[in-house]
Amino acid sequence: MFEIQFNYRAVKFMNPTYLRQIHASQIFHALRAHPNISQRELGxxxxxxxxxxxxxxxxxxTMxxxxxxxxQPRGTRGRPQESLRISMSSGFLLGVHLEFEQxxxxxxxxxxxxxxxWQGPLPVEPAALSPLLTEGIAALMQGQPQPAAEIRSVGVCLPGLVKMGGGLVYSPNLDWRDVNMAELLAPHLSVPVQADNDTNAATLAExxxxxxxxxxxxLLIQGGSGVGGGLFMDGRVYRGKSGFAGELGHQKVIANGxxxxxxxxxxxxxxLSPGVLVERAGYCAPGIASLADVQAAADAGDREIQGLLDESGGYVGLVLSNLINALNPPAVVLSGTLAQLWPWLEPGVRRxxxxxxxxxxLSQVNIIISRLSTASVPxxxxxxALEGFTSLDASETLFG
Incomplete structure (x- = not known):
């Protein structure tokens, strides 16, 4: 269950409104994770x-x-048990993903x-995002009984360095620099906008x-347009001083490589970036043009491709070893293309x-292969968006 972490020793000095908001967020997430729970069970x-x-x-x-x-009653006698759940007509969350090609x-x-x-073309310039977003929201809301005004929070996933507050510093994949997402989208959206690095978002989603x-x-390492990482510590995504923490794809595996x-x-x-992996595989087996081709060749028993993936798994294992030695995590998640290629990466990773x-x-670490990251919808x-809606600093507080 998602939990709000705070210092219990400081409770007696805490603003009562802030404390109620902490409890409200805890209760909301308990309802979300345990639908049809009784009020007593919530306590x-x-x-x-x-x-x-x-x-x-x-x-x-009231909200x-x-x-x-x-x-049904919880026994042979008594009145039916009254249960609580998040209302299906309570509003919407909107996730926005700027992926490699769409x-x-x-x-x-x-x-x-x-x-x-909804899928649309990837905007070339930041200014083109808002019109596309308006178009996509209109298309999504056509099949819904409630209007777009019922969207309560928006989350934007960005492939690049994102600082605290959601400002994109640089994205090599988009070739965008210094874009404040909240300011860019504010004229078109009347709800809070939460923007972050796409791998931090994937970590939170897990x-x-x-x-x-x-x-x-x-810890999470994800293969996507590149290789990214996320650190989840003490019940929350660890973003570092400025928001840039978790760039695990830039851990060095070969000196001057x-x-x-x-x-x-x-x-x-x-x-391990998919494009690079396809390029490297092409030297082993001419004609390979996609990650699907790499998988097909490995499945067909191509020894060179299998060797390439085994070597690549060794690099992943080296990065994980350094992180495990430094942080002693109970779990490590492999996500995205790393999850897709796991059968061929696994021997090298474990070695x-x-x-x-x-x-x-190492004996305390559970390696988890993400199922969520291979779903059809990110x-x-x-x-x-959910983190923003339940945040203690949200503009529409759960309890204010």
Whole structure:
């Protein structure tokens, strides 16, 4: 369950409104993760007292966020158990993904369940994003019973360096520099906009919707247009001082190795980015033009391609070993193209881990192959939108 972390010793000195907002966020996420839960069970799950739960649920009902249902009695006698869940008519979340070749919008319910998606051309210039976004939202809302005004929060996933507050510093894939997403989209959207690096968003999505629900500390390495990473620590995405933390694809695997698009040499991304991997595979087996071709060749038993993927897995294992030795995480998630190629990467990854990671730490790590990242609809944007909606600093507070 997504949890709001705070210092309990400071509670007695905390602003009461801020404390209520913390409890409201905890209760909202408990409802999201455990639909049809009773009010009493909410108190047990969140640790909030009975009166706090009651006041916050009444606030949610006033906002139209929750609905009550009558379930079956929990025994042979007694009245039916009244349950609570996030209302399906409480509004929408919108995820925006600027992917390598296309713009993808995902419309979801307020609890993060995807309803529909829309694809359009990737804008060449930042100024072209807003008109495309307006077009996509109009198309998505045609099949919905509520208007676009019911979109409560928007999350934007960006492939590049994103600073605190959502400002894009630089994206080599988009060739965009110094773009403030919130300012760019504010004239066209009347709701909060949360923008972040796409891998940070994927990391958050794994915790909210994926196999890391309930895990408060884990690492993620994702293959996409490049290789990115995310650090989830103490129940939240760790973004560092300025928002740039988690660039795990730029960990060095070979001194003075292949040039990377970041300007350095020998980065993991210089060996495992899909485009680079296809290029390297083409030297082994002429005619390979896509990642699907690489997989097909490996499946067909091409020894050179299998060797290339085994070597690549060794590089992933080396990066993971350094991170495991430094951070002692209980779980590591491999996502995106790394999840797709896992059957062929796994031998090299595990061999490198056994050679380089400290045994005491390695024995405590669970390697998770992301199922969420291979779904047909991306979830990172919706995760950012949900984080923004339940944030303690959201403009429309859950309890103010």
């Amino acid at each position: 047990v799950l969140t640790g909030c007292d009975k009166s706090t739960v009651s006041v916050i649920i009444k606030r949610f009902e 139209g966020l929750v609905e009550r249902t009558q379930g 713009l993808v919008l995902v419309l979801a319910t307020l609890d993060g369940q995807p309803l529909d998606s 915790h909210l919707f994926g196999d890391c629900a309930g895990i408060d500390d884990f 292949r040039p990377c698009n970041c300007g350095a040499m020998g980065c993991l991304s210089a060996y 490198s881990l056994n050679e380089n990671a400290l045994p005491a730490m 979830s990172g944007g919706v995760a950012l």
